[in-house]
Amino acid sequence: MFALVPTTPLDANTIRFIAESTNAMLEARAAEQSARGERGAGARRHTPIGTRPTALPAN
Incomplete structure (x- = not known):
């Protein structure tokens, strides 16, 4: 954001x-x-962490 600080009076057109x-x-x-x-x-x-499918260990 910026602010204009005029040093001279501004007219309506400006x-x-x-x-x-x-x-x-x-x-x-x-x-x-x-x-x-x-x-x-x-x-x-990106897929949120925790929702990615993970392979289950084979017994």
């Missing part, structure tokens, strides 16, 4: 430009994360 740029960046990041989530939905990359 504020609007900054807000639109920030919103576009956040939307792109959200779309990227949702695309990543859809690709891996329901599928795990």
Whole structure:
């Protein structure tokens, strides 16, 4: 997260430009994360420990 600290007063157009740029960046990041989530939905990359099948010793 970052904070803008203006040294001069900002006009409405500058504020609007900054807000639109920030919103576009956040939307792109959200779309990227949702695309990543859809690709891996329901599928795990690794099986959790304890759920792997193990061979029983033969007597």
